[in-house]
Amino acid sequence: MPEIIIVGLGPGPVELLTLEAQRVLSLARQVYFRFSAHPVFEWVRKQGIECISFDYIYAQPGITYDRIYRLINKALIKVAKREGQCVYALPGNPYVFEKGPRWLQETAEPEGVSITITPGMSFLEALYIELGVDPEEGLQILNAARMVDKDEYPFTTALPVLIGQVGLPIRNRPNEPETNLRLLAQLLLRHYPPDHQVTLVWSVGLPSYQNLRRSVYLGDLAHQDNFVKNLATILVPALPQSVPKRKK
Amino acid sequence: MPEIIIVGLGPGPVELLTLEAQRVLSLARQVYFRFSAHPVFEWVRKQGIECISFDYIYAQPGITYDRIYRLINKALIKVAKREGQCVYALPGNPYVFEKGPRWLQETAEPEGVSITITPGMSFLEALYIELGVDPEEGLQILNAARMVDKDEYPFTTALPVLIGQVGLPIRNRPNEPETNLRLLAQLLLRHYPPDHQVTLVWSVGLPSYQNLRRSVYLGDLAHQDNFVKNLATILVPALPQSVPKRKK
Numbered sequence: 476m477p478e479i480i481i482v483g484l485g486p487g488p489v490e491l492l493t494l495e496a497q498r499v500l501s502l503a504r505q506v507y508f509r510f511s512a513h514p515v516f517e518w519v520r521k522q523g524i525e526c527i528s529f530d531y532i533y534a535q536p537g538i539t540y541d542r543i544y545r546l547i548n549k550a551l552i553k554v555a556k557r558e559g560q561c562v563y564a565l566p567g568n569p570y571v572f573e574k575g576p577r578w579l580q581e582t583a584e585p586e587g588v589s590i591t592i593t594p595g596m597s598f599l600e601a602l603y604i605e606l607g608v609d610p611e612e613g614l615q616i617l618n619a620a621r622m623v624d625k626d627e628y629p630f631t632t633a634l635p636v637l638i639g640q641v642g643l644p645i646r647n648r649p650n651e652p653e654t655n656l657r658l659l660a661q662l663l664l665r666h667y668p669p670d671h672q673v674t675l676v677w678s679v680g681l682p683s684y685q686n687l688r689r690s691v692y693l694g695d696l697a698h699q700d701n702f703v704k705n706l707a708t709i710l711v712p713a714l715p716q717s718v719p720k721r722k723k
Numbered sequence: 724m725p726e727i728i729i730v731g732l733g734p735g736p737v738e739l740l741t742l743e744a745q746r747v748l749s750l751a752r753q754v755y756f757r758f759s760a761h762p763v764f765e766w767v768r769k770q771g772i773e774c775i776s777f778d779y780i781y782a783q784p785g786i787t788y789d790r791i792y793r794l795i796n797k798a799l800i801k802v803a804k805r806e807g808q809c810v811y812a813l814p815g816n817p818y819v820f821e822k823g824p825r826w827l828q829e830t831a832e833p834e835g836v837s838i839t840i841t842p843g844m845s846f847l848e849a850l851y852i853e854l855g856v857d858p859e860e861g862l863q864i865l866n867a868a869r870m871v872d873k874d875e876y877p878f879t880t881a882l883p884v885l886i887g888q889v890g891l892p893i894r895n896r897p898n899e900p901e902t903n904l905r906l907l908a909q910l911l912l913r914h915y916p917p918d919h920q921v922t923l924v925w926s927v928g929l930p931s932y933q934n935l936r937r938s939v940y941l942g943d944l945a946h947q948d949n950f951v952k953n954l955a956t957i958l959v960p961a962l963p964q965s966v967p968k969r970k971k
Contacts, residue, residue, distance in 0.1 A: 485741070488743075489742065490741060490742050490743035490746070491741050491742070491743060491842060492741065492742050493733070493738060493739050493740065493741060493742075493844065494737065494738050494739070494740050494741075494742065494745060495736075495738035495739065497742060498738075568848050568851065568852070569852075570851045570852045570855070570857055571848070571851055571857060571858060571859070572857065572858070572859040573857065573859075574857070592852060594739060594844070594848065594849065594852055596741065596842070596844045596848060597848060597851075599847075599848075599858065600816050600819065600842065600844060600845060600847075600848060601842065603816065603818045603819055603845075604816070604817075604818045604840060604842055607818070609818055609819060609820065609821065609822070610819060610820070610847065610864035610887075611819070611820040611821075611864070611865075611866035611869065611887060611888070612866070612869070613863070613864070613865050613866075613869070613876070613877070613878070614863070614864045615861070615862070615863050615864075615882065616858035616859070616861070616862045616863075616864070617859075617861050618859035618860070618861070621859065621860070621861070628861070629861070629879055629881030629882055629961075630861070630879060630881075630882060631877055631878060631879040633877030633878075634863065634877055634878060639858075639859060640859070713877075
């Protein structure tokens with residue numbers, strides 16, 4: 476049965492690849508990458524393995540995420556059927572802040588192509604260390620794109636919130652003049668005071684792929700567009716006074 | 724300057740070690756393990772590296788977590804000062820559901836011993852894949868031990884909750900007849916109906932170190948003691964009707 480092996484590349488440094496991901500990548504004849512802009516891309520290429528990226532699909536003007544995923548899935552299934560196996564690499568953990576692998580599974584399995592997942596470490600794990608946030612103290616994880624897509628989004632101000640994918644272009648609303656960041660800032664200001672301090676973390680991309688961070692007042696968040704051109708995450712601390720009383 | 728290198732061993736299978744963790748472990752002359760009951764312990768030992776575990780400290784009857792950490796920290800600092808370097812390995816990600824490394828840092832640095840962290844993948848990342856839960860859809864992460872330690876704990880029933888460290892012995896309250904699990908079930912039943920279905924996931928431990936899971940009604944959760952002898956996690960789905968209305 477033809478097979479697509481989805482490999483999680485981890486949060487960036489090659490050293491954070493898992494042994495299993497390394498093995499799958501190093502044994503492949505060719506590897507398809509969602510983006511070439513990940514340190515593992517060059518590392519695999521230097522091993523003499525053919526590396527093909529889908530950068531050109533993302534670069535098409537006005538393309539929606541739905542169309543991007545349809546094109547990538549079609550290409551991967553075609554390769555798997557022709558070659559018997561296709562290795563597809565994407566950043567982080569293939570099940571964290573990712574719908575691609577699920578959609579691929581739904582499309583591939585009816586066509587007789589099986590899917591295997593090789594885990595990677597997500598950006599969340601790297602941020603826990605970097606921001607000194609331990610989820611055991613109580614943490615909410617949310618996606619900015621989903622939050623701004625609705626009028627209101629459920630969460631509690633009594634626990635800290637880590638909001639991912641801040642600053643992602645709103646591809647499914649190409650005529651939307653507002654950025655994701657501005658809409659998110661408006662939403663948060665309905666729940667927190669403008670002087671609430673949040674931490675913005677973003678990757679500077681290749682070659683260093685380093686994370687930078689900046690502490691800003693929520694009231695100034697909408698104007699931080701310069702810092703969130705690449706994927707960014709916001710940590711919003713809890714409002715301590717809103718801890719609910721015990722119900723009797 | 725003497726140094727303690729803390730290494731995260733990942734969620735279990737050796738294949739989920741990071742390349743960096745593998746390198747640090749393989750270059751060590753000896754490695755201290757919090758527990759020997761992790762697949763990486765035997766894997767390191769088979770490489771001819773001396774492996775020492777702190778199992779004997781955990782086995783002392785009635786010992787509290789505070790005392791366990793004090794004893795481990797003292798031992799590691801002593802080794803680092805004597806040998807110049809000490810490698811300390813613990814399961815998962817050293818910053819996730821972990822206070823040990825922070826306390827070690829606070830104790831070691833005033834004594835002139837520096838701390839380096841080598842990340843690992845936490846059990847959370849493995850569960851996202853296993854349970855098919857993507858945190859981008861909105862997720863709260865909580866620690867059962869902290870939840871039952873207070874009369875009430877803030878969270879919202881409008882987002883799913885992943886509750887870790889269910890079934891851990893309540894070491895700091897040795898005279899407490901109730902288990903962590905029973906207290907947690909009581910707390911959750913104040914917020915969800917008894918027929919709310921939750922998923923219990925637990926590790927069977929060595930040698931297979933496999934995760935098993937079981938779907939139970941919240942009303943039956945208190946009686947699942949047999950399944951949570953090892954560390955367990957509960958996934959509590961959201962109550963859809965509790966999504967708040969937009970504030971005007």
